[in-house]
Amino acid sequence: MQLIRAIIRPEKVDEVVDSLDAKGFSAFTRIDVFGRGKQKGIQIGPTVYDELAKVMLMIAVNNEDSDEIVRIIEESARTGSFGDGKIFIGPVDEAYTIRTGEMGL
Amino acid sequence: MKEVIAVLRMNKIQQTKDALAEAGYTCLTANLVYGRGKQKGLYINPLGNITPDDKRAAIRFLPKRMLTLVVDDASVSPVVDLIMQTNRTGMIGDGRIFVCPMNDAVRVRTGERGNDAL
Numbered sequence: 001m002q003l004i005r006a007i008i009r010p011e012k013v014d015e016v017v018d019s020l021d022a023k024g025f026s027a028f029t030r031i032d033v034f035g036r037g038k039q040k041g042i043q044i045g046p047t048v049y050d051e052l053a054k055v056m057l058m059i060a061v062n063n064e065d066s067d068e069i070v071r072i073i074e075e076s077a078r079t080g081s082f083g084d085g086k087i088f089i090g091p092v093d094e095a096y097t098i099r100t101g102e103m104g105l
Numbered sequence: 106m107k108e109v110i111a112v113l114r115m116n117k118i119q120q121t122k123d124a125l126a127e128a129g130y131t132c133l134t135a136n137l138v139y140g141r142g143k144q145k146g147l148y149i150n151p152l153g154n155i156t157p158d159d160k161r162a163a164i165r166f167l168p169k170r171m172l173t174l175v176v177d178d179a180s181v182s183p184v185v186d187l188i189m190q191t192n193r194t195g196m197i198g199d200g201r202i203f204v205c206p207m208n209d210a211v212r213v214r215t216g217e218r219g220n221d222a223l
Contacts, residue, residue: 003110003205017165021145029112029140030166060203091206093107096185098192098199 001092001105002066004059007035008077008085013055019076020059025069027105029058039082054085060092060105106210106220107181109174109188110203112140117192118170124191125174130184132223134173139166144197169200175207177220 008016010032017028034051041050061069070087078084095105113121118135125133147164176184185202192199212222 003203026145027140027142028166029138029169029171031136031138031171060201092203093206094181094185094202094204096189096202098111098113098189098202099195099197101189101193 001095002061002063003090003092004057004061004066004069004073005088005090006057006059006073006077006085007033007054007087008057008073009079009083010053010055012077012079013057016057016073016076019072020069023068023072025059025061025065025072027059031056031058037083037086042083052083060095062105106175106177106207106223108205108207109172109176109181109184110205111172111174111188111192111200112138112169112202113172113188113192113200114194114198115168115170118172121172121188121191124187125184128183128187130174130176130180130187132174136171136173138169138171140169141166142198142201167198175210175223177223 006016013030020026033054033056035054036050036052041048041052043049059069066089070089073087094103096103122133125131145165147167174184181204185204188202209218210222211218
């Protein structure tokens with residue numbers, strides 16, 4: 001199992017969620033975060049914004065689905081300009097559904 | 106060392122924290138998050154009945170609380186059991202728990218590393 005953390009533009013969230021939903025991946029956790037990247041934020045005139053609003057989507061998936069999900073997120077969140085975000089993938093040892101106590105997704 | 110990420114109901118959070126503190130797990134990070142599961146959020150038809158099959162989405166993401174605890178390997182299963190017991194109502198939306206590996210931890214004040222820092 002893998003935990004995918006995708007940091008994307010807030011205005012692209014609906015698009016990403018809809019395109020993942022269409023492929024059958026419907027469970028997410030959404031967190032509003034602030035961040036900056038290699039460009040050290042953005043400078044408009046004399047003002048530097050170094051904490052830009054982003055949304056982090058957390059998705060736990062089976063190993064074989066992770067490549068497909070990353071591809072879908074890439075395609076739907078891409079605008080081509082700086083600030084499209086990043087995707088991080090990490091391992092999950094165990095997952096539990098609290099209602100049933102079952103292990104697994 | 107493991108990271109336990111639990112996405113829980115808003116109104117269960119105090120109970121969960123109390124239960125964890127009583128069992129000796131006092132350190133945690135709490136976050137306000139929005140989430141949805143297999144049911145794709147909450148769908149309510151004009152009569153007020155909740156029907157998961159109805160595609161007129163009312164609430165795509167539901168507010169949840171996320172607790173993140175970093176615990177040593179031996180404490181993972183007691184913590185998971187405790188969170189599950191405290192939060193189980195038997196209805197959809199009870200939440201989910203993820204256990205992820207964590208390589209190292211550092212206490213900023215003293216510079217301790219590993220299990221000493223927990």
